[in-house]
Amino acid sequence: MCAFAGLVLMMDLRLIGIGNMRTPFSQVHRSLFPWQVVFMTSSTITGLLLVYTEPLRFYSNFLFWIKVVLMVMASINALAFHRGTYLAVAKWDLDLMPPFGARLAGAVGLTLWAAVVVAGRLIAYNWFTTP
Amino acid sequence: MLPYFEAMNDLAISAAIRESLWVIAVINTMHLLFLVMFAGAVLIVDLRLLGRGASEQPLAQVARDAQPWLVAALIGLTLTGIPQFLSNALREYHSYLFWMKMAVLLVALVYTFTLRRHVTLAGEARVGPATRRAVGLISIALWTAVVIQARLIGLFT
Numbered sequence: 001m002c003a004f005a006g007l008v009l010m011m012d013l014r015l016i017g018i019g020n021m022r023t024p025f026s027q028v029h030r031s032l033f034p035w036q037v038v039f040m041t042s043s044t045i046t047g048l049l050l051v052y053t054e055p056l057r058f059y060s061n062f063l064f065w066i067k068v069v070l071m072v073m074a075s076i077n078a079l080a081f082h083r084g085t086y087l088a089v090a091k092w093d094l095d096l097m098p099p100f101g102a103r104l105a106g107a108v109g110l111t112l113w114a115a116v117v118v119a120g121r122l123i124a125y126n127w128f129t130t131p
Numbered sequence: 132m133l134p135y136f137e138a139m140n141d142l143a144i145s146a147a148i149r150e151s152l153w154v155i156a157v158i159n160t161m162h163l164l165f166l167v168m169f170a171g172a173v174l175i176v177d178l179r180l181l182g183r184g185a186s187e188q189p190l191a192q193v194a195r196d197a198q199p200w201l202v203a204a205l206i207g208l209t210l211t212g213i214p215q216f217l218s219n220a221l222r223e224y225h226s227y228l229f230w231m232k233m234a235v236l237l238v239a240l241v242y243t244f245t246l247r248r249h250v251t252l253a254g255e256a257r258v259g260p261a262t263r264r265a266v267g268l269i270s271i272a273l274w275t276a277v278v279i280q281a282r283l284i285g286l287f288t
Contacts (some may be wrong), residue, residue, distance in 0.1 A: 006171025021190040
C-alpha cells in the first residue's frame, strides 16, 4: 500500500509542479506507472483477503464505505486525466508550471489517495460501526 | 535501561496520549501518511537504481529531486513516532520487534545517508549497473524490513 500510494504521490507532486521537476512528466509517468499497477494489484489482492476474513465487520463500518467511494473517485480522476490532459502531454512535458488540468488532476489525486489512507487507517478503531 | 523506559511511560504527556483514543488515532494516521511520502521518495530512486526508473534522466537528478521529500518525510515520521513511542514506552521495551526495528532502522538510516547517497550522486559513469542494482536492492530490503517489523509490533504484543 505504501509503495503504491508513495509512487502515486511522487507522480502527483510532478503534476502539481512542486516535486521531481527536473524530470519530464512523461518520463516520471512511464517509469512509475508499471510499478503503480504492480503495487495496486498486490494491495487489491491483500485488501480483498482482509475483507474476506471479516466481511461483516467491514460491511457495518461506515469508514469502510467512505474508503470504497474515495477509491472509486480517485480512479475516475486518474481515468479522466489519462483521457484528457495527458493526451497533449508533449506540449507541457517540461513546463515548470503544468497546465491547469494537470495541476488539478494532481491535487485531486493527492487529496483523494491521502483520504483513502486516512479512512483505511481509521477503520481499525471500529468507530461509526452500526451493530 | 528499564528505569528510563518506565520514566518515559509515566510522563504526563504519555499518559494523556494513552488515555485519549482519538489523539493516538490522529498520530498513527499522520505517521502512516509520512510513511507513504517516505516510501515514494525512497522507491522513486531505488527503482531507478534497479534500472527501471526514469531511465533517460540522470540518476543524480532524480535523487536530488527526491531528497527534500525524503528528509521532510523522515522529520514527520520522527515527530509522530516519538509520541507513539512515549505513549507505549513500557510495551515497546518488552517488545523484541521494537528493538529489532530500531536496530534495522539505524542501519537503514546510516546506509541511506552514506553509501546510497554517495552512489546516487556519483552518476552512472562512475558506478557500474551491477553495483547500482545491489545498492537499490539493499535499500528496498532494509526499509521493507523496518516497515514489516513496525507493523508487527502492534500485532504481537
